[in-house]
Amino acid sequence: MFSSQTFFSFFPLLASGALVTLEITLLAIILSAIISFTFGLMRLSRFRFVRILATVYVEVFRGTSLLIQLFWLYFALPMLLDIQIPAMTAAVIALGLNYGAYGSEVVRSSVLSVPKGQYEAAIALNMSPYGRMRRILLPQAFVRMLPSFGNLQIELLKGTSLVYLITLTDLTYQGMILRTFDSSKTTEIFTSMLILYFILSYALTLIIRYMERRTIRGRY
Incomplete structure (x- = not known):
């Protein structure tokens, strides 16, 4: 029967694994955020080649398994390039690329959801495309992105449970x-693992909720 004494007997080893999980999660979130905005905005480009390039990336990484992407980066790519990619690097890149593909759709759809009148008003004020995006469209779209980004962060955290298959000493x-x-x-x-994963995911949820409140308070 599960007891607090049992949990604390497992805690030191599981806690060390949870720290590795947290490190991978934070690094992958940073990478996926960069990729999300880069490719999300590329899909809105007026240049057809740029849109096609971004679309190919998104469809490939959304349409294939994260596990296979992880194995490909850690086992297959080093054989092709004759180099050894550290397990941590492979894990962060795989998670970042995979969830960045989903995040790019969040960015694209959020920008498109900004009322067209806002865009037209920016044009009427003779703002440059960069100025329109930075000062008008992105600030409004960012508020819409946060809930979806929060969900993706939780999914990314749960996705880290696969990295133990490439020898990373994470929580799993x-x-x-x-x-x-x-x-x-x-x-x-x-059960102890469930508790620790829940604590980590709930912490991420609280951070996103705090950001949502700060963002909304700054706008209204």
């Missing part, structure tokens, strides 16, 4: 190690 890896040593504690181990 440490849980599997504990289970290997004592399979009779399987229920307690996985």
Whole structure:
């Protein structure tokens, strides 16, 4: 039966894994945010080639498995280039590229959801395309992006559970190690993992909610 004593006996090892999970998550969130805005805005470009390039990236990474992307970066790409990619680097890149593809759609749709009158007013004021995007469209679109970005961050956190398959000692890896040593504690181990994953995901949720409140307060 699960007890607090059991949880705290597992805690040191699981906590070390949770720190690795958190590190991967934060780095991948930063990378995916950069990719999201880059390719989201590229899909709105007036240049057809740029739009096609961005669309190919989005469709490829949304249409293939994150696990296969992870394996390809860590196992296949080094064989092609004759170099060794560190596991942490491969994990961050795979997660960033995968969730960046989803995030780019959030950026694109959020910008398009800004009332057309705002865009027309910016043109009437003779603002440059860059000025229209930076001062008119993106500030309004950003408010619309936050809830969806929050969901993607939670999904990204959960996606990190795959990185133990490329030998990273994350939370899932440490849980599997504990289970290997004592399979009779399987229920307690996985319950402890559930608790820690929930704590991490809820912390991300609170951060997004805080950002939403600050953003809305700044606009109204």
